[in-house]
Structure formats: structure tokens, C-alpha cells
Amino acid sequence: MDKEIIIMIHYSQRSKHCMWQLKFGICRLHTSSGNASSKEHYKVLVLGGGSGGIAMSARMKRKLGAENVAVVETSEMHYYQPIWTLVGAGAKSVASSGRPTSSVIPPGVKWVRSNVQEIHPDTNTVRTDNGMEISYQYLIVALGLQLHYEKIKGLPEIEDWVKFKIGSNYSVQTVEKTWSALQNFKEGNAVFSFPNTPVKCAGAPQKIMYLTDAYLRKTGKRATANIMYNTSLPVLFGIKKYADALWEIVKNRDIQVNLRHNLIEVRANKQEAVFENLDNPGETEVFEYEMLHVTPPMGPNPVVKGSSLADEGGWLDVNKETLQHNRYPNVFGIGDCTNLPTAKTAAAVAAQSSILDRTISKVLKNETPDRKYDGYTSCPLVTSYSTVILAEFDYSGQPLETFPIDQSKERWTMYHMKANVMPQLYWHGLLKGFWGGPGPYRKIMHLGMK
Template identity: 85%
Template sequence: RGYCSSSMATVTVMHCQPALWRQSYRTARLGSCHLHTTSSHASSKDHYKVLVLGGGSGGITMSARMKRKFGAENVAVVEPSEMHYYQPIWTLVGAGAKSLASSGRPTASVMPPGVRWVKSKVQEIMPDTNTVKTDNGMKISYEYLIVALGLQLHYEKIKGLPDIEDWVKFKIGSNYSVQTVEKTWKALENFKEGNAVFSFPNTPVKCAGAPQKIMYLTDAYLRKTGKRSKANIVYNTSLPVLFGVKKYADALWEIVKNRNIQVNLRQNLIEVRPDKQQAVFENLDKPGETKVFEYEMLHVTPPMGPVSAVKESSLADGAGWLDVNKDTLQHKRYPNVFGIGDCTNLPTSKTAAAVAAQSSILDRTISKIMKNEKPDRKYDGYTSCPLVTSYNTVILAEFDYDGQPLETFPIDQSKERRTMFHMKADVMPHLYWHGLLKGLWGGPGPYRKIMHLGMK
């Protein structure tokens, strides 16, 4: 997520929510600081100047920025997960190139010291009374609300998809969740011969490039292990295009052609028949028409949608996403509510790179609103997707709201490059943990100007 998994973050955002953990009062020591957490009972203080919902990329980033602005005691974050994951690296975990352990850190270690961590799940958002209710009955009121709840994965919407613990047996994987990403590697490692099938659902997704990144890595792995001649690689996408930005799509079509990968557009996965190792796709252009693909390996990108707390609140648009102004990230109807990352209806790709660029704009917007001034900086829709095309090459796609390339480097970024792979695998994780999450990285905008001598 500069960075793209799927929200990094989430990202955003980058919400991976394991089972809720037993709630308890505890104080986690961070160096010499204390990080306060609260739970089932209202703490001595349940009103905050700024309340942040979600502890993924967007939530942690904004809580760090708000702490600097208003002091730790005036900021609280609601997040149930004990672990925070850098999801963009899961592309490489699924391909056996990185370990899952390297992608996660305890939430306590990324929470800004002194900010209150409410270790619970958001149950209800009531913007008319400036109140949020958590699933353990706690009510928290706020002056300003930042919603960074990421999105929801809906594996259950694919008929016949077996329980996750049986995926290895049925040769199924998915790079989109902490429970399933290692199963992708198992399926790839155990591949013998036949079809390797990759899906892209008919919903918004986080990191739209991720479903094909694992496809290119599968091709590379099978070549390396001498199995490629016995494999047929199939990419079935619900989209009418291979990639949303023509410049990069053209480059990807070349790669697909050269590597003998079969791409089928407007195909949506609706059913899995694990005992027969079959995947059923519907043709979105011909309702009612389906096609069955036998597979030796199946990578599932699940349908995704808004989280229920947002969807069921008056903050949602007609589709259930957080309804924000695309320039300022301020809510369209509630002026003291703001959004960032995958939970919003911003018309750009949901990536951690987008979160980085949004965070600096949102920081500025909030400062202006609090002074009763008009926001004076606009978010241009910047997002980035490092398209991993092998174990050592990346096409670095960067673009804006209009799907126009918005490239940082003064080179043609539609070409596969080793330097960009190094950036994806080694530089970006460092930038994420030590820059973005500390509220110190607002995207490459300023550097782009320098690199292009002020021309972009």
C-alpha cells in the first residue's frame, strides 16, 4: 500500500481484524512512556477532542498527527486488534519471498504513546449526538471524528468456498487476509500441473493491482522450478480492462502476451466446488451465462464492501461508504466528521499510498476547520500501485483521480525495473513503519516537484 497490498493499508485501510481479544484494563509500556488502553467500563474520561475510529494505516497516521496538534490526552483511537499488519507485503508473503511475521507488529507498538487506545470494536456511530458506541457498551463523545475503519472482506459471498482451515487441502489461497495469505504459498509450492486461476471480484477492492501481482509471481515461480510448461495461468477479472490506467495497462498486456497468460475480462467468481477443484465464473456482459474452470491452484480475491458501522450510520452514501468531499476529506453533511482510506467513497484506488497523500491534506483541512477557515489544499486523488511482475521487477504505477499518470521519478515508470522492486520490498516497509505511521510521511508530492524541476 507507494505501497499497495490491498486497503497496506488499509493499508488502509488496512484492517485485518482477528477475533476480538478478551478486554481488560492494561498499561503497555513503550520505552519509558505508557500507553493507556481502556475497555468494558467507561474510563474516567470518555470525551475527546479528536476520536479516531480504526487503528489501520489511516487511523494510526492521523492519531499521530492529531497528538502533535492537540496533545496525547485529547486523542483516542478505537481498535480491537492486538496486531497491526503492513498488508502490501502480503503479495510477497503469498509468493514465498517474505515471512508473514515480518508484516506484523503489536498494535501497542504503533499506537502513539499517551494516546488512549480503546481496545474494542465500533458498534454504532451517532453523529447527531457526537457519540460513538463500542461493542462492550462504552459510549465515547467527541468534538471531531476521524473515520478510518477500512473495509470488510466478504469471503462468505462466494458459494461453496470451504472453511479456511481446509484451503490447503483444496489448493486455495488468498493474499487478502492474515489467515489465508500463507495458504497461497502452500498452493503455489505444491503446484504440479494444470490451471492456476486468479480472480478479481465485481466490487471495489483494496489495491486493485494485487490480484494480478500474485499471478505474475506464480508465473515466475513456475518458470524457476521448471513447471511452467505444464501450467496454464488464467486471470479472470470482473473489470472491462486489465488495469484502470491505460499507460500501465498497455505495458501489462505486453507482459501477459509474452508470458502466455490467459486473461478473461468481465468474469466474476461466484462459486467454488472444492471437491472437484472447480471455480465457477459468471459472464457480467451476458447475465445467466457461467463458465466452469478446473484448477490446480486458485487465488481468490474476495468481494469487499463497507464496514457495517459506517454502512448503518447516517454518515454513509447510498452504497454504504463514508460520504466525504473528494477535495478536503471532510464529511459532506457533518462538518466535524472526516474520513481517510478504504472506508471512504473517494473515487481513487484504495491503497496505503493514497492514505499517505490523504493524511497531509486531512491534517491541513482539520487545522483550517478548527480555526473556522476554509480548507485551502485539495487532494488530487494520488494513489500508487507497485505492480510486482516477477521476483525482482516492478512497474511503479502512480496516478490521480482522472486516471492520469502522476509519476514521482523522471523516468518512464511503465517499464519493469529492479530498482522499483527494491523500493517495494525494502524501502516502502521502512517508510511505512517509521514515516507514515508516525505522521511524518504525506506522500511523494513535494519530492515529485523536485524530481521534475517544479514542472509537475
């Protein structure tokens, strides 16, 4: 390793927009290294230290040795984001969701503490924002997606979300504000939004809605509350079997669902949320709120979007069965940054990690990948503080359930799995490269029929 380079960080006041992004962890100040630069080479370079990046770095370490693997990640903390649903409802602490990145990087694997600035697949190089150029033989891209709170008019100017009773379970900086808004609720509308973009964990925006209903019933405030779910989608949930069950729940709990409604503006001083009617473009509807949960618009990682690795939409262009890049055979992708046509969840990452591990093993031997990812993903739909509908499905949108029971029913056993089992499986299984999804167990439970 070269001598340590002391980097001076220069703060800029040029962009209020960037400072807003910085506030919510979606834009970081770049560092300046002057003329200093260094070059390193790794057999496998992993971009991103989220669930997919850490899982694959662990698998690559076992396959090739720690000295041949490096991970580029700037964050000092790693978060288990699926538990934020329960943090926003006061059932878990935000501290329980995070661990130092240093504790999840596989021992011996090189941790490059920096942001990825540019990817150059034609020269097999990556440049970081501290001036380092890293070359690779194989590249695994796991950079996640981008949150765009700033695309909602009026939201960037709001300094005090607690004061204006706004929360969002999608950011570590805002998830506890959801709990504050819920606790401070008196009477009126509780509004929950779903944006007109791809999102990670598409069930999360309504999970907090069901938990809000449960909390208000428990505290005796439900009679004075009007709970509304305003979604840009034309359906309540994308898989019919689970959507039918959820429609019964919203009907029985007197929850109002407005389809094809997209949040475009927040007027905090008036506590108003403005939604566009997507079936009649230009037509808007204003909702007063006592509590507002914002699911931000989301989009592709800008580094991926700005590279030749992206498809037309800016997502990493990979084969949906092997996770190998469609144009660069030594590049692979996993997780939210890819254009895989399935829901973006940690459960999907687990299943993908197993397939990608096999794909890379075959490529290393100059053989053709022989295992195919079927699009498996899972969404534990939390419907109260003690019940969950465990949705599992594949690329075709058909249920692909692990247990030999009807998983569209609310069950306390599935809540226990969501709240207590899955976090342990994440920290000690997925991130260590030992958990590749429930596929093998599904076959056992269904006597080999699935």
C-alpha cells in the first residue's frame, strides 16, 4: 500500500441542491487529492458495500483468496434497511439496524474507503474520487440505487420534518421522524405515498400504513383518523394473490386507497400534499395531512448511468438469468443497481448471490454458466405489530412460496421471522456469503415439487 495521503476536504456553497442531498445521505462531498494518484490491481473488484457487495466479496474471498479482492465503499456504517419498517413504527431502534462497515467487510479483503467516480470497462479500470485508479480482471457492480427526495417540490426547503409531521422510512436520517409523526398524531389525515418510479421494497410504503392503523387503534386515536394510501400504481400490489388479501385488509380496516396518484409537492406550512392524477396528466389534488409518509422517487446510480455499462434507462445491463453483463463478459451485477425485472429487495439479493457465485465460477474456468436466476424475491408485508403476509414470487409474477401453507394469510409466525429471524440470517448468513435464498429448503418442504 502506498504512503497515506492526507486529503484536504473543500466545502462548497455553490449548490444548495447538493447540500440537500448531503443532508439525506444521497450526495457526499468529493475529496481533492491534488496531483496525488495511485494505482492498484485486483482480480475481483466489488463496487459497493451494501448487501450485494458484501455478500459477493465474502464469496469471492473464499473462491480466490482475500488478497485478490477489494471493495470500494465510502460509508462508515452498514445498515440492514428492511428493519426500518419497524423502526418507523417504534418497534425497533435505529441503532439495531446498523453496524460499522469495518465489521462486515470480510477479514483480509481490501476496503477502499472512497466513492466510485468513473467506471471504464473498456480499459478494465475504475477511478475513485480521491484520485485512485484501480484495475481489475473481473468487476462486480453492486452500487444500489439513488433516492431523489429533491424531486418533490417544497421538500428540500423543509428544515424541520418533525415540526411539520413528515417522515420517511427510506433514509436513516428520516426513519425516526416517521415515529415522531406517528406519536404526535392527533386527528385528521394520515397520508402515505408511492412514487411513479421503480423503488426498492415496493411493499414498504404500505407496511408503515398498516402499522399506523394498528398504533392508532392501540392508542385510541383511530376513530379520529382517516388513513389514505396514495399510490402511483394501478394496483395495490403487483402479485394478484397477495393483492387480493391486501384489498380485504384495507376494506376491513377502513383504509382509503387512491390509485394512480403521484406525490409532486409538499406545502409544509399548510400541511398539504399535492398529488398528480396520472390518468389525467396535469390534474392535481390537494390533501391536507396530520401525518405524511414520503416514499421518494428513485432512480439508477449516477455512476452506472454515466457509464457504458448502463441500459437506456440508466440501470446496469445484465443477463437476467446469469447476472453477467450483456456486453462486457468480465463484468457482473447484483441488487438494486441492475435492470433485472424483479422487485428490488434484500431477499432478491440473497438469491442472486448464489446464482452469481456459480456464474463467476464457470467464467473463471472458461465454461458456460449453467444456473439460472428465476427472479425470486420476497416481500414480508407487515400488516400489524404481530402479523405478516409473506409474499414470495418470481419473474413471471407467480407466487413461489417456501412453506407448504397459504402465505397470503396474516400469520404471527411470519412476523417473528421478519422481526427476529431475518436480521440474524442477514448479518450471519447473507453478508458472510452463506445464505443464497430459500430455494433448497423450498424443494424439501414441497417434497421436490417446486
